Amino acid sequence: MGLHSISFISFTMTLHLTRALQSRAPAFPHARQSFLRVPPSHLFSSSASTKIPKKSILTFQSRNMSSAPAKKEFLCILPDKPGAQAKRLEVRPQHLEGVKPNVASGAIVAGGAMLNAHPADGETPSFKGSMMLAVAENEAQVLELLNNDIYTTSGVWDMENAQIIPFKSAVREAL
Structure with missing residues (x-):
């Protein structure tokens, strides 16, 4: 052989x-x-x-299976309270600064303002609320994140009518 x-x-x-x-x-x-x-x-x-x-x-x-629980996506629809436009504009810089660590950690992967209509050039937008795509282990973690945001603590977001919806992204791209 x-x-x-x-x-x-x-x-x-x-x-x-x-x-x-x-x-x-x-x-x-x-x-x-x-x-x-x-x-x-x-x-x-x-x-x-x-x-x-x-x-x-x-x-x-074999791989050690004692890893952290899986993170899930949640679509957050956050309407503004009636008459909150002035307060939103006042605390907006603080909101944007407060969001940065959550974006850096991956807790927020998309977000932005919902408008009543797109403004003409040079006009201030008429805000309707916010949309956010959060990543967390459960809805309670998302709610905690939202409750700590200045838009909630200063009375901009109407949390009684907010929606936190389990979500699965198919496409996510920045403008």
Whole structure:
């Protein structure tokens, strides 16, 4: 038996072992993110320029699944209280500064003002409220974020009529 035949047999045994182990993976749901692989140190090049395992035993690696809970998106529709236009304009610089850390941390991924109509050039917009796309573990975290915003504490947003809607982005692009 030549070297090429032994390498082929070793490769075939490795392939069958890999398939057998992979077919067992669903029996271990806690190892969902686990995977089989041949470490680069266990490979050599054959004359056919293909990588063949040096050993017929594969290593099994698993990822620690104690990661943080998954974050979810929430669409926030935040209407302004009637007559809040002047207060909104007064505290707007503080609102924009307060939003920056939440944007930097990924807690807010989109947002802006909702208008009654697009203003003509040079006109002050007539605000209707705000829209925000927040990322959090749950709705309670989003509500906490909104309640700490100056638009809420200064009485601009009508939180009794605010909507926090579970959301899944398909497309997100800046202007």
